[in-house]
Amino acid sequence: MTNDSSIRLGLCCIFRDQPIRFRNTTVKSISSMERDAALSKLAGLCLANAEALLASLEFCADNGISCFRINSQILPLKTHADCGYDVLDLPDGVEIVRRFKACGEYARDHALRTCFHPDQFVVLNSPRPEVVDRSIAELEYQAEVAEWVGADVVNIHGGGAYGDKPDALARFAQTLKRLSDRARNRLTVENDDTTYTPSDLLPLCQSEGIPLVYDVHHHRCNQDDLSVEEATAAAISTWNRRPMFHLSSPIEGWKGPKPQRHHDFIDVQDFPDCWRGLSLTIEVEAKAKEVAVLRLKKQLTERGFV
């Protein structure tokens, strides 16, 4: 069984070939409707997304994919200033929650890990208070769904530098105090490809007890004084549970014009040798989605890496 092996692979959010699709809508559409009609529409989307999530988890369990990242719009427009809503105010709100909790039971029964990755608009260290407020609201929403489905990771980036990284990271640490326990206990931070390297983030991780999601592709694009081996070891030490790492390959090779962009598939050469034999969850960030995860899994198996 693949779930017994030490390297476990994760799929990010969507499928290329499988007929599993998540629904969404637009502010323009919801705003144009009467409130009751809008809430009915949103409820339908939430119910459909809970079903799509269960289908996603079933595919992962059936194909030896051990982790699934849940997209940020799983409850569409949940935190929008005008269109936002409490789930229990939706028609079928109780049923929506019940279906997400059923996803959590399925994941637990099949040893599947789940996680969230709030997108670039979540910036805990912004100097703009309204940006921080919206970011906290988004984290609290994703943490609520994470609790229903048993996701143990809500992963974000360090945010902006604003010309002074230490100052910006100090603001990040201050903002953590405003999070609920359920958001704070799931929060992780990831090195990015333009601003924060593993070296930048590790002191924050250590002082605040936040695990570092080590993205080796970002690290290769945005280097610091640490080798891949050193960053790997340091990142692992920040985790009180199975570490989660990210892996991707450059779209046109490392000598191409934009190596930070992701390829459809993973070049197995980009899989760090030093990860071999470690107990890790590796989220595969590749545009071919489940097809790429399964291809990498096969290649790693052939090489005896898993």
Place this chain on the structure above:
DNA sequence: AGCGGTCAAGTTGAT
């Protein structure tokens, strides 16, 4: 039914 323009949000860096 099919087509094409549009889509909540932040920040950085390339052009």
Place this chain on the structure above:
DNA sequence: ATCAACTTGACCGCT
């Protein structure tokens, strides 16, 4: 100054 990039195409109004 504009815009692409970031985990990803999907939605919706028009014909």
